[in-house]
């Protein structure tokens with residue numbers, strides 16, 4: 001495949017149509033039992049690299065055009081917290097190696113990844129310096145791996161996002177910067193469209209939102225952001241039914257369940273709020289309809305969500321071969337092959353009885 005010079009293959013593809021980027025590796029590997037909620041460090045990259053590779057392949061099969069190296073929270077601060085700082089570089093390089101292999105095997109784009117550092121404090125110059133150093137080391141490893149672009153994600157501070165962007169651009173890479181909109185404004189008090197505009201002015205190639213909000217509460221902000229910037233916009237919600245009163249998945253409360261520690265559904269008891277594939281498809285069509293071309297699903301995403309999203313914007317991923325076809329169902333479809341008239345009538349009666 002011919003690649004565009006200067007790592008701008010992403011922009012070339014966005015110029016032609018939608019680009020899907022599957023996210024949500026932390027939640028999916030936590031559910032599978034290979035990663036700890038709370039700490040949320042991708043130790044699985046070193047312990048079970050084959051599972052990370054497999055999940056990359058599943059997401060590509062489902063329609064992801066991007067393989068995002070699983071370096072989310074594989075940064076110095078997080079590794080310090082779990083006492084594995086010595087594994088920082090091996091973990092990053094291994095994640096990038098795994099992602100690169102899958103991207104090159106499948107003709108998808110390889111993305112590096114950095115994220116909120118958890119130590120950024122705008123009033124403390126020492127933390128700002130430390131944050132920059134954390135970004136620089138991770139971006140350096142991503143560049144060594146030959147990434148097509150770098151994602152800086154889940155920033156609640158617009159200024160921390162700008163720092164990430166600065167480091168990515170200094171390394172000469174295309175930058176996708178997405179903010180995590182927990183509240184109505186950024187942590188320093190900026191409206192989200194203003195934050196997006198600042199990032200565009202600072203050189204971001206794609207700006208947008210990821211994580212924390214579900215489709216219903218992310219879409220209104222996307223409309224504002226789409227109007228505020230000229231560059232491509234990214235939208236990667238969590239697949240949960242957030243509401244006006246509960247706009248983030250951290251704020252969801254499950255009144256149907258009395259056994260949640262602390263009463264919080266976040267992060268490991270969000271199951272009852274999960275969007276179905278039709279809701280994700282509806283979101284994708286609406287977001288694409290307002291001009292958002294970089295699309296994905298974040299924490300909580302399953303491969304079925306990725307496929308629904310891809311199909312909703314006109315793509316036909318390999319997994320579409322197995323997309324639902326209820327016409328083939330023995331009760332609800334038309335698979336009457338070889339059945340007698342009496343059997344067909346009995347099936348119709350039984351089908352009607354069980355749907356109530």
Ligand SMILES: [Zn+2]
Pocket residue numbers: 024210211212238298299
């Ligand atoms: Zn997320």
